[in-house]
Amino acid sequence: MLAPLLGLAMFALPATAQPIANPVATFAGLDKITGRITRFDVYIDETVLFGALEITPRACYNRPPTETQRVSAFLEVDQRSLTGVSKRIFTGWMFADSPALNAVDHAIYDVWLIECKTSTDVPPPDQR
Numbered sequence: 058m059l060a061p062l063l064g065l066a067m068f069a070l071p072a073t074a075q076p077i078a079n080p081v082a083t084f085a086g087l088d089k090i091t092g093r094i095t096r097f098d099v100y101i102d103e104t105v106l107f108g109a110l111e112i113t114p115r116a117c118y119n120r121p122p123t124e125t126q127r128v129s130a131f132l133e134v135d136q137r138s139l140t141g142v143s144k145r146i147f148t149g150w151m152f153a154d155s156p157a158l159n160a161v162d163h164a165i166y167d168v169w170l171i172e173c174k175t176s177t178d179v180p181p182p183d184q185r
Contacts, residue, residue: 076118079173082130084112087167098177108166111135111143117173128153130170134161 079101086095086107099105104113117130134147147161156169 076120076129077173079117079119079175081174081177081179082114082117082132083171083174083177084168085171086110086169089165089167096171098174098179100177100179100181103182106137107168109137110146110161110163110166110168111137112168117170119173126154128170128173130173134168136163 081098081100083096083098084107086097087093088095088108095107097105097107099112099114101114101117104111106112112132112134114130114132117128119128120126129150129152131150132147133145135143136146137143146163149159151159151161151170153170153172161168
């Protein structure tokens with residue numbers, strides 16, 4: 058008697074596709090002193106400098122177009138001091154549709170995820 062109900066329950070659950078891994082993450086950064094917003098692409102496992110922040114995305118995922126668009130990236134952010142010493146200030150997932158959910162907490166800079174992409178005009182680190 059229970060087996061037919063379990064079979065029906067399997068069809069009632071929505072099917073979800075696996076997230077799609079992308080090699081490039083696009084971020085926007087705000088310098089709160091100047092009020093300037095900069096948009097920049099970063100390859101996965103590449104570290105870029107935005108002001109005093111070193112930003113390193115480790116993964117960037119989105120969902121297929123048939124599903125709710127949830128774009129997420131796992132990143133590490135270090136703050137570089139004037140002496141060149143870096144201190145980790147953020148490690149975690151960032152979501153493009155909810156930038157305030159898990160934000161980089163810094164007095165001068167804001168950084169948020171825009172999208173994940175398969176390509177960019179920026180040459181890969183090994184070709185620079």
